[in-house]
Amino acid sequence: MRRDQFRYCLKILQHFRTLETYFKIYHERNKGQTIKTNVIRSIIKSGGNGHLELTGNKLKLIIQRAKRIERLLNLANNNYNIFDAFPDLNITFFSANRMNTYNYERWLILVKTNNLVSADEGRRLYKEYKEKCKKERYEYLRNLYIGANRGNDLLENEINDEQDEKGEESEEDDKDEERINLLF
Structure with a gap:
């Protein structure tokens, strides 16, 4: 149960x-x-x-x-x-x-090591845990966005490749050529 x-x-x-x-x-x-x-x-x-x-x-x-x-x-x-x-x-x-957050950190250390840490140590451990969570959330979202952008880029490349195989020039290709010409 x-x-x-x-x-x-x-x-x-x-x-x-x-x-x-x-x-x-x-x-x-x-x-x-x-x-x-x-x-x-x-x-x-x-x-x-x-x-x-x-x-x-x-x-x-x-x-x-x-x-x-x-x-x-x-x-x-x-x-x-x-x-x-x-x-x-x-x-x-x-x-x-x-049980408050600091004491929960202390309890986890007690379970893990069989040693009780001080309240100040529990406070420090909790702050470390929160920072770690923020970094993990940031990395997770960052990877999601990067993955989504890669997926869009791959799809766009496939579409452009299909058009190139058919011998078609798209407006996007023309715009890319114009941008390249402006650089030189």
């Missing part, structure tokens, strides 16, 4: 990240709105939540818990037996109401 709850949270996080990526690429946001807020509103609006009573705050809590569960699983190399090692561990343990 507990594992199902953990898996459910992780599945929601996976879908949330997919939607978040979609919103980052295809949706413009208004000033003051975050992508996270737009994704949550979209989920709530499209959910038809008559019987679930899913609210934005509940969804935020699920995502928060899922991120913490994911970090614990990464620490255990995706071995779900880590949850069995702590019989009292349930889904509410992973919320900020139960």
